[in-house]
Amino acid sequence: MTQAAKAPMGDVRGRTAFITGGANGIGLGIARALVRAGANVVIADIRDSALTEARAALGADAQVETVQLDVTDRAAYARAADAAETRFGKIHILIGNAGIGVMGPVLDARYDDWDWGMGVNLGGVINGLVTILPRIKAHGEGGQIVTTSSQSALIPISYSAIYTAAKAAVLGISEAIRGELAAENIGVSAFMPGPVQSNIAHSGELRPAEYRSDSGYRQREEDLEKRPVSPLWMSADEVGERVLTGIRGNDLYILTHPEFAPGMRTRFDAILASMPDETINQDRAKEIGFLLGNPVFNEQLARRKAGEMAA
Numbered sequence: 336m337t338q339a340a341k342a343p344m345g346d347v348r349g350r351t352a353f354i355t356g357g358a359n360g361i362g363l364g365i366a367r368a369l370v371r372a373g374a375n376v377v378i379a380d381i382r383d384s385a386l387t388e389a390r391a392a393l394g395a396d397a398q399v400e401t402v403q404l405d406v407t408d409r410a411a412y413a414r415a416a417d418a419a420e421t422r423f424g425k426i427h428i429l430i431g432n433a434g435i436g437v438m439g440p441v442l443d444a445r446y447d448d449w450d451w452g453m454g455v456n457l458g459g460v461i462n463g464l465v466t467i468l469p470r471i472k473a474h475g476e477g478g479q480i481v482t483t484s485s486q487s488a489l490i491p492i493s494y495s496a497i498y499t500a501a502k503a504a505v506l507g508i509s510e511a512i513r514g515e516l517a518a519e520n521i522g523v524s525a526f527m528p529g530p531v532q533s534n535i536a537h538s539g540e541l542r543p544a545e546y547r548s549d550s551g552y553r554q555r556e557e558d559l560e561k562r563p564v565s566p567l568w569m570s571a572d573e574v575g576e577r578v579l580t581g582i583r584g585n586d587l588y589i590l591t592h593p594e595f596a597p598g599m600r601t602r603f604d605a606i607l608a609s610m611p612d613e614t615i616n617q618d619r620a621k622e623i624g625f626l627l628g629n630p631v632f633n634e635q636l637a638r639r640k641a642g643e644m645a646a
Contacts, residue, residue, distance in 0.1 A: 343477035343522045344428060344582050348373030351423040353416065353467060355406050355459060356433030358385035360533025361483065363392070364571030365430060368579040370395045374428070377419040379404040381433070381541060406433045406459030412466045425474045428582065429467045431460040431505075432483040432526075435538035436559070441496040443551035449497055451546040456501030460508065468521075477520035479582050481589070482509045484527045490598045502527075513587060513631045522585035526578055529592030530568040584642075587635040 344350060352369050356362040358380035366376045370393055377400045380386050386401040393399050400422045402415045419426055437452035460482050471478035485502040487495055509525035516523055539556025547553065574591055581589035620627065 343520045343585060344479040345584075347428070347579070347582065349375070350427040351375040351377065351419065351425060352428035352430060353377045353379065353419050353426050353463075354430040354432055355379045355404065355463060356483075357430070358382060358389040358401070360535065360571050361528060361531050361574055362430070362432045363389050364531075364573070364575030365432065365578045366399075366575070367393060367572060368575035369428075370398050372579055374398070375423045376400070377402060377415075377422070377426070379406075379415050379433070381405050406431075406462055407454045409462050409466070412462050416466050416470060420470070425476065426467055426470055427474075427476060427478045428481070429463055429471065429478070430481040430483070430578075431463040432481075433459045434483060434535070435541060436535040437497045437538065437552065438494055438559070439552045439555045440494055443555075444497060445549045445551045447546040447549040448552050451542060451550075452497035453501050456498065457504050460505050464508075464512075468516075471521055472519050475520075477522075479522045479524065479585065480509070480512070480516070481524045481526050481578060481582060482506075484509070484525050486527050486529045486590075486592065486595050488527060490595060490602055510587070510629065510631060514629065522582075524578075524581050524586055524589050526581065526589040527591075528569070528574055529595055530565070531574050531591075532564050532566075532568045532570055584638070586638070587631055 347369060352366075352374050354362050354366055354376060357366050357376070357378035362378070362380070366378055366389070369376050375398045376393075378386060378389055379402050380389070381404065383403050386403060390396070390399055390401050400419060402418050404411055404415045406412065416426065433455060435452065435455050437448055437456075439448070464480070468480070482505045484506040485498070487499045488502040488506040491499045491503070506525050506527065509523050513523040537560050539553070539560060542550070542553075542556070569591060577591055578589055580586075
């Protein structure tokens with residue numbers, strides 16, 4: 336098996352995780368799972384009050400640090416990473432989880448909606464990589480990158496253009512960098528949850544003033560805040576444990592809801608069915624061979640097959 340198939344973070348005890356959007360919902364569920372497993376966690380979130388509540392809820396002061404952070408603020412991101420290293424020495428795990436739910440008809444979308452949605456959901460992940468990835472490489476102890484994408488990246492639905500664009504990009508980034516970072520003993524996992532009990536419906540409360548004047552979604556966001564969270568949605572703690580398992584195993588994909596499998600197969604079948612039914616030009620295939628596949632997919636399939644055989 337190549338380096339990409341190894342598990343740099345097989346044991347997270349004593350390691351430090353930096354979690355954006357970590358003060359509630361999915362982020363807090365991941366933090367709780369990591370703390371229970373013996374890791375240190377730095378919870379970064381834009382809400383000061385939520386940080387205070389999260390710290391109290393975790394009740395593990397020796398393992399927990401909190402820092403206020405808007406993930407679109409690159410200078411603030413660097414300061415937050417400095418604070419994490421000051422407290423725990425090194426960062427080993429970056430969990431780019433901060434996200435907002437920007438949903439609505441594409442015909443109603445305005446620049447403020449696109450800029451805010453892409454800035455947080457995609458830009459926040461990029462800022463984390465640029466800020467923290469070199470720090471993980473520098474200490475040479477290996478690490479793990481977990482990027483929160485979404486099932487929307489795999490089954491795009493109507494009225495989710497902005498959200499899906501960002502989450503699909505996050506998935507693509509994760510798949511593209513996994514092979515590159517294997518040589519540095521840094522694993523990469525794309526996390527694609529389905530519906531989880533969280534505060535994402537209240538994203539509109541966080542919309543900055545500069546993204547309010549030219550928005551087509553403000554009324555929709557206010558209406559969405561009134562929508563109850565279904566008890567049938569997965570709990571944040573269950574999701575957190577699934578992410579921990581993915582980190583330990585260096586899984587390329589961390590999925591949560593098997594209910595999405597039939598829809599995923601249909602989408603992939605629809606794509607393959609649209610491929611031109613023509614004989615492959617072997618000379619052309621040799622010329623562009625570097626574009627025709629990625630070893631990380633084969634490694635993930637081998638990993639899952641090995642796991643099934645072991646079970």
